Amino acid sequence: MSQTKVFAHRGFSGIAPENTMAAFEKALEAQADGIELDVHLSRDGELIVMHDEKVDRTTNGSGWIKDLTLAELKQLDNGSWFGKDYENETVPTLAEVLELVGDSDLAVNIELKNTIIPYPGLEQKVIREVERFQMQDRVILSSFRHDSLQLVKKICPAMQVGALYACGMVDPWVYAGYLGVDAIHPHYLAATEEIVAGCHRHGIRVRPYTVNEEEDMKCLISAGADAIITNYPDRLRRLLPGDGK
Structure with missing residues (x-):
């Protein structure tokens, strides 16, 4: 059995504002095995990294990502909500x-945020961007919208x-086999x-996902989880044998 991998949830979001370049850089520094992030489409069709469908919670702006252009999103303060040290963070x-982590061996778990807003063409655009960076072998696409994952497999079977799901599912491997997915990403x-x-x-x-308490981490390591998605990759790394790599 291979050792549990450390995936930094929205980057190292325990110590930096989530889904920012600072959080992803800190995940690299913490020797995470992977990062998890969320993508939406802007009004002008750009792939935007943010968790919420609206910018209100994590920026000084307001409104839906789908109604804002990339230029408008880039004007927002995406870090001050977390702390003054991050007031220069922009929406990535x-x-x-992908360019930031391109030279590393970091896995990238991209969550397609298409449950509330069914962004047309999101799957195709993400796949094209991953292929442009030649990172198909390091990327995992996830979603709570499972028909979207079937579409991904239809477009790019190797991806x-x-x-993703939050319920206590019975025999999830049966459902996973029916869907044709490679993994399940359940609530811990x-x-x-x-x-x-x-x-x-x-x-x-x-x-x-999202596992932040050490006791829960220990249970999942013992259970043989392939990876644990956490806001605190350093905390998880300390619990793994050796250097965790």
């Missing part, structure tokens, strides 16, 4: 993040995809030892 594009409370073992028997990887 997917290309900026790794993971089905739904990732029991039995669930992980069942998925592994059927060739399905398990990457629970």
